[in-house]
Amino acid sequence: MLRPVPIVLALLLAAGCAGTGDEGGGDTGTGGTGPITFATGRDTTAYLQPLLDRWNQAHPAEKVTLLELPEAADEQRAQMVANLQARSSRYDxxxxxxxxxxxxxxNGWIIPLERGLFPLDRFLPTAVETAVYKDKLWAVPYTTNAGLLYYRTDLVKKPPRTWAELREQAQAVTKKHDIEGYAGQFLAYEGLTVNFTEAVQSAGGQVVSPDGTKVTLDPAKASTALEFLQRGLREGWIPKESLTYKEEETRLAFQEGRLAFARNWPHAYGPAIGRLGGKVGVTRLPGLDGPGSSTLGGANLAVSASSKHQQTAQEFIRYFTGLDNERRVLTEGSFPPVWTELYDDPELIRRFPYLPVLKESILAAKLRPASPTYNQLSLVIASSVAKAISPPFTESADDVAASMRSELEEIIRTQ
Known part of the structure; x- marks a missing residue:
């Protein structure tokens, strides 16, 4: 149930109309009410529409229409950018x-939001950080995410905590059983950037500073991360087929019984249990000397600077990120919610046993840099790593790490 917006706050929202044009790039203001459109990636679990129907029944004059964009993040971004650059009011x-x-x-495509409208103190702090840029709140956390290590409990007595243990166990399993060892997302796209970034973090390093203004990549730690992946592919406990894997391919390979270990997001848990039953275990990603560090994922909700109904849009975000809906995000959509208390709910833990590990992984996860040129940085990282881990491994880890650092510095220097 929505909490009423305090009168003073409502007046502040209306008064913000003149100022929003400068910061948000539009001249429509925050006071507009009326029907809105919710543009987001394709709903593959069909959980969104019932939540929208509940809002629409309570707000007949401010109905929300779901506009599903492509499933792939790059295609979603391209469509949004084209719309926002044209200052179209189609998306709210x-x-x-x-x-x-x-x-x-x-770029002024979204408007800053009033922090007091949202119960941010009850959200996971790492999730809130993803919505803040230059000390302003630009979006509201909706889902969060962290990479996990899936493993076969019938083949592994105790999950690995380090890369050395992962290597040893993967090699032992592949020799004894007709199954591959370990895979992540190693195709040259954002997933490879994430996997490499996690490896660097799990070796004690960092690629770019959190504010996106400085390359902090230690070539030695980057080489260590690259060598971990190179070694697995050379020795065969990382199958070469995984060089073509994105999240979906990794999920299928694990749940079909072709992998003993897999790095993936929490959404892969339900399908794996459905196929493998009690043979599925989940733990934190391993690291160089102990548990590693995931890269933080997830989705936030923002208001278009060109929306004509920005007040309704903000009220809808308050409703959609409320506690009741966040519970449904998990139970019906299988996405990690942003409310901290849901991870400690005994009933939910019985249904989703991985929640305590996921909470620990999220709180230990690192944010990708808050940089307006992140897309360029990611392309450089993915293409560089792909060179290093592709057979016949003619690119040395040291050379790739040094070259990557130079290219990243050039992007940040010219941003």
């Missing part, structure tokens, strides 16, 4: 990948 509420916040804010 935007479902943004957490790495887009800085870019969309910097």
């Amino acid at each position: 509420v935007l479902g943004l990948d957490v790495v887009w916040t800085a870019e969309f804010a910097d």
